[in-house]
Amino acid sequence: MAWAKWKLILASFKKGCLNVGSLKAFNLAMLYKWRWRYLMKPNDLWVSLVKSIHGNIFESTLGNSLWSSIVDNCSKIINDKLLPVDVFKMQVGNGRNISFWHDIWTGHDSLANRFNRLYHLEINKHHTIADKLVTGSWCWTWNRPELTGRNVSSLQAIQDELGNVLLTEAEDKWSCSISADSVFSVKGARSHMDRVILPSSNIPTTWNKIIPRKVNIFMWRFIHDYLPLRWNLSTRGLDINTIIFPVCKNGVEDRMHLFFGSSFAMDVWRKVKLWTDCNMPYFNSWEDFKGWIEDGNLASNSRIRLEIIVTTLLWALWRFRNEIVFNEHFCNRASLVDVIFLYHFRWLKNRGHIVSNWNSWRLFPL
Structure with missing residues (x-):
C-alpha cells in the first residue's frame, strides 16, 4: 500500500519531503555537464573533433549520433525551463x-x-x-x-x-x-531541477542528525499521518477485524489516541514531564508541541534536547505498540520510560557527542 506519492519521497527537506532526489534530474544534470565541459575546454581534442563534425555552435544537429542526443536533451532542458536560459x-x-x-x-x-x-x-x-x-x-x-x-x-x-x-x-x-561559486556542478543542477519538477508538502521536514535515519523517517510519516494505524488502514478500504487500540482497548487506534490521548500514552507523558522538570502541558498533536516549544522561554540547547526527548517518546510508543500487535508480547509498561531514557542518552552521546556522563545527564536532561 502506497502511503505517499513517490514524488513526495524524492523532493527536498525544504519542500517537506525526504530528500531522496530524482534520478531523472540526476541523469539530465549529468548530460548537461557535457555542455559545461564543451564550453570550458574549447582546445581539448574531443571538442575539436565534435566541432569538426557538428560545427562550432552547441545547438541541435541532424542525425542520430550520441552527440546529437546529448545536444537535443540539453536543448530540451532549457525549453522545458528545468534550468534558466542564462545558466x-x-x-x-x-x-x-x-x-x-x-x-x-x-x-x-x-x-x-x-x-x-x-x-x-x-x-x-x-x-x-x-x-x-x-x-x-x-x-x-x-x-x-x-x-x-x-x-x-x-x-x-x-x-x-x-x-x-x-x-x-x-x-x-x-x-x-545557479551556483554560488559560479562553477557548474551536477549536484547543484540536480537540486535546481528537483525544485522545478517535484511537488511540495505543506509541512516542512525537520531532519535531526542526532537521531537515526529510521526515526527521522518515522517522524515524517507520523507528522503526515502516514503510519499504518488501524484507523488509517480502515479508511483506505482494508477489511480489518477491529480498529480498537490494543494496548488500552478503550478507543480507536488513530494518531491522536495512540500518541497523546490514551491513558497509556498520557501516563508516559506524565513521567517524562516529571523527569525533565519543565512546565510542559499535555498536547493533542505534534503541532501543539512545536507551537509551545517555539513560544516558550527555553534556551536553544534545552529546546533541542527536549525535542529529541519527545521524538524518542513517540518512537518508543510506536515500537511498544508494534511489539504487542505483531509479536504478541506482554510488554512491561513501567520499563518504557527506561527505554526512552536509554535511547535518548545513546543518541546524545554517540551521535550528537553532547553528553558523556549517564548520572549527570539523568539528573539534568535539559
Missing part, C-alpha cells in the same frame, strides 16, 4: 572569445534572441565583442544603408544596455548562474 553566462574580459550575438553575456538571453530584427540585419553575425567594440564605440555593419522605424528604437535600447561595457586584459570566462 551559463560569459563574464567579459578582453572580449575576444565571446560571440557578440550568440553567447549570453548580458541580460538573461543572447542578443540574437532579444534583438532579433537587428540580428537579421547584421552582416557579421559571428563577430566577437572585441570585434564590435572599437576604440570605445560599437561598430555596426548593417545590410542596408539606414535603419528605420522600430529598428531605430531597438538600436537605441541595445546601445543603452551596453553603454557601460569595458574591456580589460583578463581572459573571458564562463560562469554558472
